Amino acid sequence: MEYMSTAEIREKYLSYFEAKGCKRWPSSSLIPDDPSLLLTSAGMVQFKPYFLQQKQLEAPYVGTTTAQKCVRTNDIDIIGTTGRHLSFFEMLGNFSFGAYFKKEMCAWAYEFSTEVLGLPAERLYFTVYLDDDETIEIWKDLGVPEDHISRLGEEDNFWRAGPTGPCGPCSEIYYDQGEEFGCGSPDCAPGCDCDRFLEYWNLVFTQYDGQEDGSFVPLPKKNIDTGMGLERIAAIMQGVQSNYETDVLRSLVGVGERLTGAVYGADADADLSLRIMADHSRSVTFMIADGILPSNEGRGYVLRRLLRRAARHGRMLGISRPFLVELVETVIQSSESAYPELREHDAYIKKVIGTEEANFARTIDAGMNILNNMIDGLEKAHEHLLKGLDVFKLNDTFGFPLDLTKEIAAEQGIEIDEEGFHAEMTKQKERARAERLKKNISGWSEDLFGTLTAEPTEFVGYDTLKSDSVVVALSDEETLTDAIATDEQAKEGVLVVLDKTPFYAEMGGQAADHGVITGAECVLRVQDVKKTPKGYYVHTCTLESGIVHVGDHLTARVDKEYRMAIARNHTATHLLQAALREVLGDHVHQAGSYQDASITHFDFTHFSAVTPEELVRVQKIVNDKIFESMNVTVKEMPIEEAKKLGARALFGEKYGKVVRVVDIEGWSTEFCGGTHVKNTAQIGGFKIVSESSVAAGRRRHGPGLLRAGAPPRLR
Numbered sequence: 001m002e003y004m005s006t007a008e009i010r011e012k013y014l015s016y017f018e019a020k021g022c023k024r025w026p027s028s029s030l031i032p033d034d035p036s037l038l039l040t041s042a043g044m045v046q047f048k049p050y051f052l053q054q055k056q057l058e059a060p061y062v063g064t065t066t067a068q069k070c071v072r073t074n075d076i077d078i079i080g081t082t083g084r085h086l087s088f089f090e091m092l093g094n095f096s097f098g099a100y101f102k103k104e105m106c107a108w109a110y111e112f113s114t115e116v117l118g119l120p121a122e123r124l125y126f127t128v129y130l131d132d133d134e135t136i137e138i139w140k141d142l143g144v145p146e147d148h149i150s151r152l153g154e155e156d157n158f159w160r161a162g163p164t165g166p167c168g169p170c171s172e173i174y175y176d177q178g179e180e181f182g183c184g185s186p187d188c189a190p191g192c193d194c195d196r197f198l199e200y201w202n203l204v205f206t207q208y209d210g211q212e213d214g215s216f217v218p219l220p221k222k223n224i225d226t227g228m229g230l231e232r233i234a235a236i237m238q239g240v241q242s243n244y245e246t247d248v249l250r251s252l253v254g255v256g257e258r259l260t261g262a263v264y265g266a267d268a269d270a271d272l273s274l275r276i277m278a279d280h281s282r283s284v285t286f287m288i289a290d291g292i293l294p295s296n297e298g299r300g301y302v303l304r305r306l307l308r309r310a311a312r313h314g315r316m317l318g319i320s321r322p323f324l325v326e327l328v329e330t331v332i333q334s335s336e337s338a339y340p341e342l343r344e345h346d347a348y349i350k351k352v353i354g355t356e357e358a359n360f361a362r363t364i365d366a367g368m369n370i371l372n373n374m375i376d377g378l379e380k381a382h383e384h385l386l387k388g389l390d391v392f393k394l395n396d397t398f399g400f401p402l403d404l405t406k407e408i409a410a411e412q413g414i415e416i417d418e419e420g421f422h423a424e425m426t427k428q429k430e431r432a433r434a435e436r437l438k439k440n441i442s443g444w445s446e447d448l449f450g451t452l453t454a455e456p457t458e459f460v461g462y463d464t465l466k467s468d469s470v471v472v473a474l475s476d477e478e479t480l481t482d483a484i485a486t487d488e489q490a491k492e493g494v495l496v497v498l499d500k501t502p503f504y505a506e507m508g509g510q511a512a513d514h515g516v517i518t519g520a521e522c523v524l525r526v527q528d529v530k531k532t533p534k535g536y537y538v539h540t541c542t543l544e545s546g547i548v549h550v551g552d553h554l555t556a557r558v559d560k561e562y563r564m565a566i567a568r569n570h571t572a573t574h575l576l577q578a579a580l581r582e583v584l585g586d587h588v589h590q591a592g593s594y595q596d597a598s599i600t601h602f603d604f605t606h607f608s609a610v611t612p613e614e615l616v617r618v619q620k621i622v623n624d625k626i627f628e629s630m631n632v633t634v635k636e637m638p639i640e641e642a643k644k645l646g647a648r649a650l651f652g653e654k655y656g657k658v659v660r661v662v663d664i665e666g667w668s669t670e671f672c673g674g675t676h677v678k679n680t681a682q683i684g685g686f687k688i689v690s691e692s693s694v695a696a697g698r699r700r701h702g703p704g705l706l707r708a709g710a711p712p713r714l715r
């Protein structure tokens with residue numbers, strides 16, 4: 001078998017399946033269009049709608065073939081300790097949606113392995129799912145001897161991307177690296193944890209749609225999803241012992257050697273650090289190129305953790321200056337031909353990484369001294385447990401994340417009291433909450449209504465702007481009370497909870513409604529509405545005249561013009577998001593938004609300033625959609641159905657089983673609880689008044705994000 005570079009293998013794979021009738025398809029973003037997944041972790045993720053027959057592949061193709069960038073971090077602590085595990089890897093795949101199936105796929109996999117790659121047939125081993133006799137027969141017909149085929153259970157040979165969605169039994173192909181790689185056990189066989197049998201290709205027979213209740217519904221057609229780990233097959237084709245010695249990763253290990261003076265293979269601890277630097281620099285580069293920014297939650301936290309881990313291992317090998325950008329340049333050079341987006345966003349990626357690394361350096365310098373002192377103290381006292389309070393102080397004062405303290409302590413044989421740490425965190429949250437409650441931004445404390453036992457307020461404002469309601473609770477912002485009256489003058493700060501209300505409470509970036517609540521004896525002007533955690537809608541009002549009692553029957557009326565002004569801005573925001581994606585690309589994701597009666601702000605992920613030409617195009621598209629007079633429809637539906645429609649959701653947002661979907665004739669479809677116009681023509685017109693980068697240091701968004709303010713002209 002001949003040496004093949006990573007790039008050659010990738011190209012041979014894609015052209016082989018192209019010749020079989022598959023359409024060559026680009027890798028999708030690492031941010032999946034699927035709120036159930038944090039990151040794209042397999043080639044099949046972007047094809048879920050095709051497996052579910054919600055989308056059809058155009059003729060004459062029989063399937064698709066991709067090289068997909070993937071990130072998997074479920075085993076982040078193992079990465080670096082073995083030669084096989086990577087946080088970032090490329091998956092070569094081919095996918096059939098009801099066209100070819102097992103027989104063709106196994107024959108092609110065999111032909112590609114033995115003839116295109118030239119792997120010796122006697123080194124190949126095949127596993128199948130327990131009762132899959134059919135696949136055993138297929139492998140045998142292709143000439144595979146019986147003792148090279150074995151059956152494995154669900155853990156190895158049944159594949160699913162997550163708890164639900166397309167899945168099925170699979171057959172895996174292994175390469176026997178030779179006895180010298182093995183564990184020596186007489187039971188050593190494909191599936192063993194040692195390095196002898198290396199699994200390089202997984203063929204999934206995607207036949208089922210896994211349901212939330214754990215059952216499997218057969219898919220209308222039988223499909224194929226295959227995945228070959230590019231770095232693993234490269235190791236085989238390059239005759240090296242681990243992924244880290246293949247061309248692409250070895251060049252990164254080489255940069256690490258140059259930066260630190262360490263020599264790969266000379267020392268186990270240094271090797272671990274060099275591997276972590278090489279692997280993590282790839283994942284962070286690709287993640288940032290796809291619009292992920294370091295943060296304290298979700299995928300942003302995964303990125304931050306990987307980046308900091310790489311930075312720390314460099315420091316452990318003696319580098320005292322920021323260095324990650326140098327690794328990033330090599331990542332870009334080695335992958336830019338297949339992933340041109342890397343070079344395209346080159347300066348941006350380096351800026352984000354440089355800023356995060358510099359921030360981290362400050363954290364680590366301050367925290368390391370303290371932590372080392374703590375560890376010294378423990379050693380002197382012959383103790384091995386770092387107190388929860390100490391771990392908490394490191395976190396609270398020096399921003400030392402729990403994972404980092406744990407990792408550093410473990411290196412010195414010290415354990416940390418995690419429970420104690422969490423207890424301190426809870427105490428701190430309670431302290432912060434108590435502070436907040438003393439005076440929250442709207443002037444009243446949520447706890448004021450914490451003792452109410454009435455049913456939560458029923459919101460009726462999607463269908464009507466007026467309701468006959470009963471007063472459930474009243475407060476003057478200090479205590480609950482049974483009645484409030486005006487003196488000589490109107491009384492401000494009167495809080496009213498109703499049994500039902502048409503008033504929209506400030507939520508999901510949309511400002512609250514204004515209006516009036518009136519009764520035989522009173523007039524209340526509503527200035528703000530908030531929903532408490534227990535579901536009470538608290539109307540902050542000015543009591544303009546009269547007296548109001550708990551139990552009064554009142555009429556609540558939303559100011560229609562004001563509501564419409566907010567609705568115009570909200571629907572315009574949906575158009576804006578769709579137009580931004582059309583003009584700038586699919587990496588655009590909502591990072592925050594706010595709409596009130598006069599303006600909409602929309603924060604989103606993008607790599608550079610939006611050019612004036614792009615802004616003009618975005619604005620024109622939104623106005624075109626307004627002039628096209630498109631219908632806006634709102635439907636409640638089960639979350640699964642909404643996903644099938646391709647509705648855009650906010651990642652990390654918890655959605656219930658039934659969701660509300662706002663659709664603009666299929667051009668824009670979003671999960672949304674807000675209030676909207678019925679037809680885009682009601683928006684009237686749209687103008688972008690400003691566009692800027694959100695200030696650096698604003699943690700929630702980080703550098704590089706943009707804000708577009710877009711106030712529709714109201715009349």
Ligand code: SER
Pocket residue numbers: 041042043044093159202203204225226227228
């Ligand atoms: N989805 C399967 C895997 O990730 C095959 O592509 O292994």
